[in-house]
Amino acid sequence: MIFRVIEKAELRSLFTMLSAANRVIGPVGVGLDRSGRQLYGFEEVHDFDRVALDYTMTSLSAKKYFLPYREIMATFTMDNKDWQKRIDYNIDAPFVFFGMHACDINALNRLDKVLMGSVYPMPYYAAKRKNAFIIGIGCEPQPNCFCRSMGTDTALHGFDMFITDIGDRYFIEIQSDTAFNFLKKIRTGEPVEADHLSFMKTGAGKNEKFAASVDTTDLTKILDMEFQSEVWKQWGDKCLGCGTCANVCPTCYCYSVEEEVSIDLTAAAKVKKLYSCNLIDFAVVAGGHNFRPERHSRLKYRYYHKHRGFVEAYEESLCVGCGRCGEACLADITVPEVIASVREGRKTDGQ
């Protein structure tokens, strides 16, 4: 990897240069919550001052730019018994992602495995992924983050460049040729020994700040053994079956397809909608049989898919420990607590 350091003010030049010619998505403040805490989201930004470089965690992940919640996969023009199908991957220009945390970059890396690496790569995703210029940025652990447990607290690849604040300057890891070329146009410097040291220190300092964690030792086996555990029922009683966890999750990718017919009957569309395995009809098949009729069986399935099945298939879990689902779940169901309770074969606290 090639490294550079830049003065902090230079970041603005980089932004200005990129945003003049490209669409730029970045973290911005979207309002305050009831206790006055700043809420963040990813949005298109035109103004560097709007970019919240020190954002904590966005409520929704970056996935809608790669896997839109609702996407037209194909359109049809109808002609009596015949029809024509048109396919569009819904991207016509590359875009810049300015300021993505390591967990979200790792989430994309994991999605890459299923959506680009398997026998049937998914072009809708690939077209967006291959056209995203990603600038990563270092972060501060939040109370619900457990990325360190999931091995996603640092991103080794999957970005173009990664920025770390080392006090007076930014330390930059460069991964792509494109990024290297862009950086030639602003003032950069070769890092000196002291810069490397501050970079390492920043990393070490971050490690001490994690409050939440998940013990993943032998987790796949434990999940297997605890398949019938009563613990699941207790979490199932809490779950609303609302799908919020999957919607905020940076790695949940499952979907449903709906067909639409225009009201004048001359056109139709095939629409992909991100779904959630917690929804009541996720596993309903012909004849009405539901393979997972109870909330607990669906909640359990979500954990099995992420923490067992995916691990078996790809040697790593489909959870990056961003903590969003726990944060968003109104029923306060969080990954660390669920896993801990399964591990101990009991429900965490009373209530």
Add this chain to the structure above:
Amino acid sequence: MDNKLPFNDVIDQRHHRRSDLSSFEYTHKAEITSIHKLTEQENLYRIQIIDPAERERFEFRPGQFLMLELPGIGDAPFSISSPPSRKGDVELCIRKVGGLTSFLSRVERGTHVGIRGPFGTSFPMEKMYGQNIMLIAGGLGLAPLRTPISYVQENRSRFNNVDIIYGTKDPLQLLFTYQYDMWRADDMRLSIIVEKPDASWQGRTGMITRVIEEIFEERDDAFFRNTYAIVCGPPIMFKFVCSMLNQKDLPMQKMFVSLERRMHCGMGKCCRCNVGSTYTCLSGPVFDYWTVMNLKEAI
């Protein structure tokens, strides 16, 4: 150089390779060339890919399925029910259960449909050469079973003893009745049983397991050591049948079943068909029974 990022197009013009990015939503346009009513609920559709080159390229193996699309109506998986030798001119036996299938029951010959696939695993017919085969179907299970049956028929000399065992609720639900004589003529023993006979029924009455019990009495243990079984039907049925066969020490890895789940893509993306975290569309629909036993919540 200006600062515009270069656009990377993922589109590739060749639409037939599995790993080709642009093949994901690629549909072969096909025409319904005939519709044959089998029962009140099921029709047999003959569907021919229109482009001759594409038709020739559409190769499949027994047990595989395709995704059938009617624009604006739906897109669903169906097992191919015709011989693999006929390539892109396939037959599907479809039961009317919901939106897409009911609409299909109203379309006419000549309507164009979309086909994606073929997808999924298949029955390893080659492994069964020289062995006895038990082909067991319950209800609509005969639709997917018809492909291995025709495979065996076309390659009859390669197989030893062939039993076809087929059961339905009542005689009116029997599928493909016009083919029974031909199967018998090809030296395949066909045993049919119905649960609820009507006045005209002269054959056997009861559950499929009854036929299997009869076979157990008739054959010695050596027979079962050299036997493969393909079981298609509702989970409750194959669960019973497979555990019965296992009593005769037929290894679970020599029994094959086909699972049915909801599917939207057929390509391991939508997750709807997952059993535990196994994709029915990629690792299935054909599984050996040992694998099924190990899948959580499969049956």
Add this chain to the structure above:
Amino acid sequence: MSDSPAKAYLGVPVRRPRVAFFELSSCEGCQLQILNNEASLLDFLSLVEVVRFREGMSGGSDEYEIAFVEGSVTRDDEVGRLQKIRETAKVLVAFGSCACFGGVNQLKNRFCLDWVKKEVYGDHPVETAEVRPLDAIVQVDLRIYGCPVKKEEVEKIVTHIAIGSDITYPRYPVCMECKANGNVCLYDLGEPCLGPVTRAGCDSWCPNNRAGCWGCRGPSDDMNILQLVDIMKRHGFSEETILDRLECFGGFSGHLEGLKK
């Protein structure tokens, strides 16, 4: 009524059913949503033949296949009208929350009828009855939820009727659509919301506008109302606020045991 040529979809002829609109006690807003479809009204009319629509047209026929009935039953004479519609119609559609659940009208059922009459009319005699949804009187074949109904959903249902494909509703709750729309959760903003237990299909209409859901579309399948009550309490909302929302449109009546004082 505009007569357009018979259409077909994928070679299957499209039925152009004769439809009639009726209203019992309601604000007539759901019917108005039909006239509010400025952009697609003409296409809508080519799919169905409207033979009765008092709010929009004079005259009308009593031969129809599909009856869209808006409003709830709040007076005894409406029972007879509804039964008559049921006898004629092949398909009776409960159109909007009043028809499906009683709507806001059913809030009247909190009181005894005599008090209600006296409060509004004094000693002047008026007739009124307990508010009931359509299915308390007759069999309902199809429900279109919402207060008001969502025109996109009405159009979709009518299109499906015309081409003869299945009519399906989302079985999941509003939160699903709300998240997909990228909204900040109202609980984060300190507002109550029934999104977690209410049937989706409105595309999270209210939360999109930073207004909490009041459950006008009734309960989603397999909803977890006990958990919702717990959540509301944990967010500092009183039992009264919870009840106000849950009882507003009548969709949750039958799930309110223990909440009512």
Add this chain to the structure above:
Amino acid sequence: MKIDCNIDVHHLTRVEGHGNIRISIQGGVLRQAEWEVVETPRFFEALLVGKKWDNAPWICGRICGICSIGHTLASIRAVENAFGIVPSEQTRKLRLLLKHMETLQSHILHLYFLAAPDFLDVGSVFPLINSHPDVVARAARIKLLANDVCDCIGGRRLHPTRTVTGGFTMLPDKKELEGFRSRLIAVERDLIDTAGLFRTFTIPDFIRETEFVSLRGVDEYPFIGGELVSSDGVVRKEHEYRQMTNEYTVSQSTSKWARLSRESFAVGALARVNNNFSLLQPSARGVAEAFGLAPVMHNPYMNNIAQLVESVHVVMDSINLINDLLGTAWDAPRQPVVQREGIGVGAVEVPRGILYHCYQFDKTGHIVRADCVIPTSQNHANIQHDLTALAVQFAAEGMQDRDLELLAGMLVRSYDPCISCSVH
């Protein structure tokens, strides 16, 4: 001379709600002329009792599907007046803009879909789709614009979601407002064409002197709050609305009736134009003059024209409002609400006339008593007296049954009655 005549219109069509007209003339003598309202009451005033203040606007909007925005705003105003909240200038402008667009969509709906078929002698707007496609397209275009603005500002064209006590839950996007401004400017042409269409219609010649009640404008044409005025010279404060309405029950109607200085009075577009003529936008006044509409106009059929005049007024005024809103930075969308004990009245001019909501709250912010007086209930008595006079006048002229039935129906429709709302 007409000797015998029997007219019985059961459930008058192309009006909102259920009402019947009965006229019977025997031997040249009027036996009966009756405007009967048979709508089922829904008892909103009772069902509000015991509910917390924040329920009121949400529930009360559901009194009427056509003017749900007006009801919501009246309800909000009543709550705000009870709690002593004065809306910010930004809120005031946004509410007025929202109100204007509801007025526009409702007037256009009435003029084209409900009233015009009478003048063109067809049963509904549907045959016009083929015979007059451009007319229908024009109506749809204006209505769509009005509804789009309502969606943008109120969150929803019907039963708005953003309107709350204290302001709005969220503000519109300025870019969208700019877009609407251009569409509003463009729609002026359509309104001129609408006027052209109505010039081709013959407005029945019928005059019955009556009293007109509306809000009184001070320096702008009034829609939300302010003093109450009548063309007979009565002036009252907003909270004295009961002295303006004097509701009473009658046997022929499930809706209450109202009266002021005479046996009946009228509210609505014509009343507003009659009482506030000088405050209309100049181009709106020009349209009025072209139709010979000048205060005080006593021909009830001219209410259609008054609606047309107001349509022009609200479009012109909305352009000004958007200019103002675009010229300043956004303030907070809503102000905090502190509940207190008291009574509040909200008077709002909805398309069909002046509407009052009045709530009495206890210390805990619960409604103890509610009262809503709907424009159409104020008009019922006037409609009845007009019908009687009409029957007498036209019987004397020897009019045919069908013509009289048509004219009677048109008369009632001119008021654009909202019956289900009057029997709320």
